Amino acid sequence: xxxxxxxxxxxxxxxxxxxxxxxxxxxxxxxxxxxxxxxxxxxxxxxxxxxxxxxxxxxxxxxxxxxxxxxxxxxxxxxxxxxxxxxxxxxxxxxxxxxxxxxxxxxxxxxxxxxxx
Amino acid sequence: xxxxxxxxxxxxxxxxxxxxxxxxxxxxxxxxxxxxxxxxxxxxxxxxxxxxxxxxxxxxxxxxxxxxxxxxxxxxxxxxxxxxxxxxxxxxxxxxxxxxxxxxxxxxxxxxxxxx
Numbered sequence: 001x002x003x004x005x006x007x008x009x010x011x012x013x014x015x016x017x018x019x020x021x022x023x024x025x026x027x028x029x030x031x032x033x034x035x036x037x038x039x040x041x042x043x044x045x046x047x048x049x050x051x052x053x054x055x056x057x058x059x060x061x062x063x064x065x066x067x068x069x070x071x072x073x074x075x076x077x078x079x080x081x082x083x084x085x086x087x088x089x090x091x092x093x094x095x096x097x098x099x100x101x102x103x104x105x106x107x108x109x110x111x112x113x114x115x116x117x
Numbered sequence: 118x119x120x121x122x123x124x125x126x127x128x129x130x131x132x133x134x135x136x137x138x139x140x141x142x143x144x145x146x147x148x149x150x151x152x153x154x155x156x157x158x159x160x161x162x163x164x165x166x167x168x169x170x171x172x173x174x175x176x177x178x179x180x181x182x183x184x185x186x187x188x189x190x191x192x193x194x195x196x197x198x199x200x201x202x203x204x205x206x207x208x209x210x211x212x213x214x215x216x217x218x219x220x221x222x223x224x225x226x227x228x229x230x231x232x233x
Contacts, residue, residue, distance in 0.1 A: 006160070034220070034221075042225065042226075043207065043223045043224060043225040043226050044207070046221075046222075049220070093160055093161065095161075095221075106221060107163075108153070108160045108161040108162075109160050110159055111158075111159065111160040113158070
């Protein structure tokens with residue numbers, strides 16, 4: 001089946017630094033990828049929709065200058081948390097939608113846990 | 118806008134007992150409905166999905182769910198729970214967002230604890 005790989009799975013950084021998280025679709029092409037954030041004991045919150053070759057669409061309340069999304073190819077989307085602060089510590093999950101038949105199902109990555117000291 | 122409600126935040130069952138996790142949705146059109154499971158520190162795994170057809174859907178790990186349009190529900194069931202089923206369960210509804218794209222809206226999740 002479709003597999004989505006996220007890297008790194010865990011990252012610890014100092015406040016003020018930037019962190020990049022990669023989301024790759026391993027065996028299918030994904031024109032659309034989604035980035036979610038999961039707060040402790042909360043559901044997933046959609047942050048943005050990443051479209052290959054165009055700008056990401058951000059949900060209301062998500063700072064586009066802080067959470068930079070790049071979807072440069074059909075198999076890779078990246079989320080960069082710029083100038084990270086402790087409040088950015090969270091579990092970030094990406095998902096990808098297969099192009100074509102069966103495109104109504106999202107495949108999720110295993111998530112990336114960011115801890116900002 | 119679509120929404121999903123999972124009324125139970127935390128459920129505890131004994132191993133071998135039956136399980137039902139509730140999910141109610143709000144969506145103006147025919148919904149695409151999903152159940153995902155998340156083990157601690159892990160990503161989401163799809164248990165089952167409903168697009169159309171038979172309203173009783175079979176999934177992996179012995180789970181099933183029934184779509185009831187009149188009740189706007191999509192409850193998840195398992196006849197006999199195993200200790201390894203302890204996890205957080207999310208119900209989700211997919212809404213068409215244009216240009217062939219769909220977005221998932223998740224419920225807040227139900228945490229399942231299993232007593233040996």
